[in-house]
Amino acid sequence: MGSIDNRLAALAGSHVFLTGGAGLIGRQVRAQLLEAGASVSVLDNLSAADRDTYALCGVNLDSPDLAVGSVHDTRLVAEHIARADYVVHAAAHSTVAGCLADPDTAFASNIAGTETVLRAAARSPRLKRLVFLSSAQVYGHGSASRTHEQVFTEDAPAQPLNLYASAKLWGEAQTRFLLNHAGVDYTVLRPFSVYGPGQIPKPKAFNWAIAQLSMYAAIGDPLPLNHGGRQVRDFLHVTDAATGILHALTAPAASRQTLNLGAGRTTSIRQVAEMIQGHFPHAKITDGASSAQDPLGGRADITAMAEALGWEPKMTVADGIADFVTWLHDTPAAIPGWLREEGGAQRLAAWRAVDDTARAARS
Ligand SMILES: NC(=O)c1ccc[n+]([C@@H]2O[C@H](COP(=O)([O-])OP(=O)(O)OC[C@H]3O[C@@H](n4cnc5c(N)ncnc54)[C@H](O)[C@@H]3O)[C@@H](O)[C@H]2O)c1
Numbered sequence: 001m002g003s004i005d006n007r008l009a010a011l012a013g014s015h016v017f018l019t020g021g022a023g024l025i026g027r028q029v030r031a032q033l034l035e036a037g038a039s040v041s042v043l044d045n046l047s048a049a050d051r052d053t054y055a056l057c058g059v060n061l062d063s064p065d066l067a068v069g070s071v072h073d074t075r076l077v078a079e080h081i082a083r084a085d086y087v088v089h090a091a092a093h094s095t096v097a098g099c100l101a102d103p104d105t106a107f108a109s110n111i112a113g114t115e116t117v118l119r120a121a122a123r124s125p126r127l128k129r130l131v132f133l134s135s136a137q138v139y140g141h142g143s144a145s146r147t148h149e150q151v152f153t154e155d156a157p158a159q160p161l162n163l164y165a166s167a168k169l170w171g172e173a174q175t176r177f178l179l180n181h182a183g184v185d186y187t188v189l190r191p192f193s194v195y196g197p198g199q200i201p202k203p204k205a206f207n208w209a210i211a212q213l214s215m216y217a218a219i220g221d222p223l224p225l226n227h228g229g230r231q232v233r234d235f236l237h238v239t240d241a242a243t244g245i246l247h248a249l250t251a252p253a254a255s256r257q258t259l260n261l262g263a264g265r266t267t268s269i270r271q272v273a274e275m276i277q278g279h280f281p282h283a284k285i286t287d288g289a290s291s292a293q294d295p296l297g298g299r300a301d302i303t304a305m306a307e308a309l310g311w312e313p314k315m316t317v318a319d320g321i322a323d324f325v326t327w328l329h330d331t332p333a334a335i336p337g338w339l340r341e342e343g344g345a346q347r348l349a350a351w352r353a354v355d356d357t358a359r360a361a362r363s
Contacts, residue, residue: 005243007310010250012037014128017084019043019071019117020091022059024199025133025191028242029088036246041080044091045070047105049200056334057198071113074120081120086249087130089117092168095202096137099164110167118174122182129185129255131248132175136192136234136260137165141295149232149266150298154190154258172258185255187248192262192300196238196320197327203338209269210235210276210324215335217280218328221343224288229270234262234299237320240313247309254308262300263313275318279325 016033020026021042033040046054046068051061060066069076071091081087092110093099099106114132121130140159142150160166172188179186199211213223236244244261248254270285277283306312315323328334 005247005311008036008246008250010128011086011246014085015039015041015083016086016088016249017041017043017080018088018090019113020089020094020133022046022054022066023048023090023094024057024196024238025194025241025245026088026090027058027198028196028238029090029245032239032242032246038086040065041083042066043069043071043076043080045109047109048094053200053334056331057200070109072108072116074116077116078120078123081117081124081127084124085126085128087117087121087127088133088245088249089114089130090133091117092133093164096162096164096207098202099167100162103163106163106167110164111170114167114171115174118178121184121186122178124184127184129187129249130175130179131245132171132186132188133245134168134172134188134190134258135165136190136262136300137162138169138172138190140165142298144295146294146296149296151301152260152298153301154260154304176256176258180256187254187256188258189245189248189261190259190300191241192234192236192260194236194238194241195324197324197331198238198334199324200334200336201339209233209272210321212339213269213273213276214279214321214324214328215339217276217283218325218332219335219340220282222284222286223273223276224286225270225273226288227294228287229268229273229285230296231294232266232268232297232299234265235267235272235317235320236261236263236313237315237323240315244305244309244311244313247311251309251311253310257304257308259305259308260300260302261305262302263317264300264302264306266297266299267317272317272321275321276325279322 022044093106138158139152140161195210201212
């Protein structure tokens, strides 16, 4: 974040309760809050990775400010919120594939856990604001165009396509309902594709293009591009995501708003691959599955976000990829064993098999 923005001065001396604070976004939010002079207590059940991986990503598992536990532990959550001036609720079973694979955990963490946090927040006389991290997944595919990029404004219809997204949509509605009723201030944020150091791909999760393709390149595997890499995403570097979250805690105009959190520009997966190739000149870009049915993707309209937060993301995707690659060079152990073992040829075959199945289903 560099020098502290004066508009974040309200955070100095305050206490922030951060759920999911050991995760990708939470770690950066915690670091920036400390830099802004706040004290932070983290509640995280460390379910997103093994302990070695958390340690590799800079989480001090012995920190007295880290409570290892779940957001559906009513007593623990109530104790933390009673001491907090602000809450950032970032804990979630946080991937679409993870929620599909384990809907019970998704339900417990993303719905029951969110209810626990919101109820405790609604009872707090000292809370200044709660920020709930929803997701751009609530928009689904928009109009699902295969030829036109989507621009998602906050009033676009919600079309959640999976449990992860529908739980986020429910969390948004419940935040508004419970906290409006209790007179407690809140902001709902819908992050787009957040990436950055410490993002470690999970098996069968194909949505973290920058991390995945960088790791393939680092181990000398080809970079397979689905549908020629035409698909676009709104990539937001994790430092920008965290700064946006800090502004959402403090900006007066963000009160009771639901806002996109994105960079407001699209980058195609091919452009990402080519930028990664700039760091690994030996890396070969190959054709993966064609998946002609996949929508092109899109970006956030950040007009409302910029106006309410008085802030816009700073980092270009090229700089963000350079930052990720530097971290990867310094932290080669972050490349998961399964990703190394999978091998380029096997990966390509698996992607093509998915594509063949999709084609057969269409014919
Ligand atoms: N990364 C993205 O691109 C992105 C995009 C949109 C929304 N979000 C949302 O932002 C938030 C943070 O995402 P992230 O990328 O840092 O994910 P992450 O998986 O890295 O971090 C989430 C953290 O929450 C913790 N957690 C999960 N269930 C918990 C429970 N029951 N109790 C306590 N802690 C629990 C996990 O252990 C993990 O450390 C999530 O709510 C996610 O859904 C992320």
